[in-house]
Amino acid sequence: MTFNLSRRLAAEFIGTAFLLATVVGSGIMGENLAGGNAAIALLGNTIATGAILVVLILVFGPISGAHFNPAVTLSFLLRREIGARMALAYVAVQIAAGICGTMAAHIMFAEPVLMISTNARTDVGQWFAEFIATFGLIATILACIKFRADAVPYAVGLYITAGYWFTASTSFANPAVTIARSLTDTFSGIAPAHAPAFIAAQLAAAMAATAIFAWLLRDEE
DSSP states (O other): OOOOHHHHHHHHHHHHHHHHHHHHHHHHHHHHHTTTOHHHHHHHHHHHHHHHHHHHHHHHHHHHOOOOSHHHHHHHHHTTSSOHHHHHHHHHHHHHHHHHHHHHHHHHTTOOSSOOOOOOOOSHHHHHHHHHHHHHHHHHHHHHHHHOGGGHHHHHHHHHHHHHHHSTTOOOOOHHHHHHHTTOOSTTOOOGGGHHHHHHHHHHHHHHHHHHHHHHTOOOO
């Protein structure tokens, strides 16, 4: 079954909005219940995010491909599996949806709808962590598509679950998520001034992973 552009964009919007509502909402819930224990708050944030990714990819993958992430869309653009105009539309929708999902989380938890984050996340280690996190995410997607397409939802959910803990940045790995998280002054936020470096690392990693795995996964002639 094929889906027209409007339905693909709707799937990207709903999926990305739910992703951010989960990231931000579970961060608020975790912090509220953790009694000051940051590890417990992060664990709650991690489990919810990994779980929702599996669900969202299963639901929306057959419709739009379940990118929910400009870095993923960039990779598919570079692979010529999506056209430039559609890729731009995907990215615009992902960014708008991420902001809406963040606002939805604020409303659910009686927070101000519009906020600017004051959460500092900046140094070379965190930038490098975002490169590693995004490289691994793109690698996971591309390799699974090649060998086990049915495993993509579970592999992505598990990868991000692990990434929250093995990367210094807690594995944003997504420019739309980064932008949206700059608009929440809660547990999961990032100060807007620190977001561009994260995004640059994410996009660079997406390009690097796409190029390397194009070679690595190429069929032998």
